[in-house]
Each structure stands twice: as C-alpha cells, then as structure tokens.
Amino acid sequence: MASAMDTSAPSLRQRPWVRWGAPLLLVAVLAVLPLVLTENTNETLARIGVFAVAVLGLNVVMGYTGQVSLGQIFFLGLGAYITGYGVQQGWNVVLVFLLACLGAALAGLVVALAAARLGGLAIAMVTIALPIVGVPLAKRLSDVTGGSQGLSARFSDAPEATGLYDDQWQLYVVLVIGGIVFLLTRALVRGKYGRAFAIVKGNEAVASSMGISPYRYKVLAFTIASLIGGISGFLYMFVIQYTSPETMSFGHSIELLAAMVIGGAGSIVGSLLGGAYYVLVPELTNQVDSSLTALLQGVILLAVLFVLPGGLASLLRRLTRGRRRSGAGPGAAATTPTTPSSTVGTGAAAGETGKERQGHA
Secondary structure, X not given: OHHHHHHHHHHHHOOHHHHHHHXXXXXXXXXHHHHHOOHHHHHHHHHHHHHHHHHHHHHHHHHOOOOOOOOHXXXXXXXXXXXXXXXXXXXXXXXHHHHHHHHHHHHXXXXXXXXXXXXXXXXXXXXXXXXXXXHHHHHHOHHHHOHHHOEEOOOOOOOHHHOOOHHHHHHHHHHHHHHHXXXXXXXXXXXXXXXXXXXXXXXXXXXXXXXXXXHHHHHHHHHHHHHHHHHHHHHHHHHHOEEOHHHHOHHHHHHHHHHHHHHOOXXXXXXXXXXXXXXXXXXXXXXXXXXXXXXXXXXXXXXXXXXXXOOHXXXXXXXHHHHHHHHHHHHHHHOOOOOHHHHHHHHHHHOOOHHHHHHHO
C-alpha cells in the first residue's frame, strides 16, 4: 500500500491538467492583480520587474556561465538612454525597443570579443571599466544624453481604449515583456546551450576536450546578458521615465551583483527574488536610518551568505526536499524488512516494474 502511494504522487504531478493548470492559474492571477492593487503597489511591482530582468541578465553571464561581470548596469543605462533619445525624437516605440536591445547587445558583443579570452581578475577589471567610463561619457555627450541633468521621456501613458490607469498599464507591459524574457531565458539555460554554459563554468579544459569552445560560449553568454540588460533599460525608462549618468554608476552595479547573490546565482527564481531585494531592501533600510543604509545592506548580505550560501532560492529547494523526505519517511518505515522472509520478498519486488509493484500493493 505504501509503495502504491509513493508511485502515485509523481504520476499526479505529471498529469497534463496539473502541468498546464498551474501556469494558466498563474497567468490568470497576474492578469487580475494590477486591477485590484493600489497605485503605489503597482508601481513598486513594476520596478521589481525591471530589476528582476536586469538581475536575470547578470545571472546568465555569472550564475550560469561563471564569468565575472561587474558592469551589467552599464547595459541597463545604455538601453535607457537609447530609449529616452528615441522617444524624444518621436520614433516608433517598437523601433525604439529593438534599438535598445540591439544597441546593448552590440556593445556587449564588442566587449565580449575582447574580454572573453581573459579570466579571473582580468575580465573583472574590463567589466569594471564599463560603468566607470560610462558615467563621464554620458555627461560629455550632453546633446544626446542631456548631460548631468539627465534625460526624461514620457511614453507610458495608458491608451484610452484600454480603460486602464497609467500604473496598471505600466505593470501589464512589464509583466508581458519581462515574462517573455524569463520564459525564453529558462528555455535557453535548460537546453543544449545551457548545458554547454554549465560545462564551461565547471571546467574549460573539459569543455574543450568535448568539442565545446569556451571562448564562443563566453561571448554568446555575455552578448545575451547585454541584450537582456538593454531590455531592462527600456523597461526602466518605461516605468521611471527618467535616466541620468547616475543610473549606470559603479555603486549600482555592485548593488545589482549583491541582488543576484542574495536572490540565488544560477536560478530563474533567484532573479525574481534579487529584483525584489534590489527595490525593497533599500526602502526598508532608509526607513530604519538613511545614514546606515549601506551598513544595513552589508549586514543583510553577510547574513544571507552565512545562512544560505546559495541565496534565497536555495531556501525554497530546502523546503521542497524537506517535504519530500517527511512524506517518504512513513512509507520507508513501512517497507523496512524485519525477517529473512520479508527480505527475500523485498528483493523479488525490486525486480518488478512500477505497474507490477502497484498491482501487488
């Protein structure tokens, strides 16, 4: 009886209505959520979505491929500037979105071609230079970027035909674009490219012996991460509607890295949690004491690393394993052999198929 119960649980999760029902339920909840939440909550969730996409891009290059990148915020800023400039020039929004993606991806490709052959501290120094160079460059190109005053662009007003408020419309756009990016990235890291990324991350010599070019996949990962950074920059401008050289400062790059580590490196869920950390924790620490914000964030980072080295996403995995073990405990105890004859019976049952075991139960 216990074995029948053990084998029925996986089959329940594998049923089509379970596999399709959960995602459809999630989509339904997300479709209704912006309509019932307050304006402030919608705006906060939209900002979380923006930085969750940014953390996801950083996760592709660091969490899944093992490269050190300290300049991901540069690509977010670049995408924001391209978006702001295009909107001010009256370009089509779809064209602006594509330019923000391609511009960031092209910049990432150029950097990757030069830096991907490096490793360790060398590639770290190259990526550190991105925000350090980007800030003064944005100030000097004032005709395009607005200089130190920054660049503003308002293009996220809800269309009248939708009957939505602006905050609802913004959240819907972030959910749709961000959701597509997360789904595509999930498919990427779970496919053959994701397996190649993992091998390169584990051991480049082993990857080369298997016919996998570490250089090629490093360039690919860095370029994809840069493209995702450009998408987050577009969404940043869509939600915040203002950017300045401060957007791509090195301090924000470190905060983005901390968000990825706390959320969980190499984890899709960890990217979502990292985006929430990036937005919510500074607000909470500011309410405690604005002069101690950096100190409190450092304490939180150290505490999470000590307790959960794998980030907050590893806590979910631990809880899931704990439930499985507690559920398997009674069944395992019930099938423990107590006599020689029962040992023989157990050995015979071990050679049967899953259907035969259920039949005997």
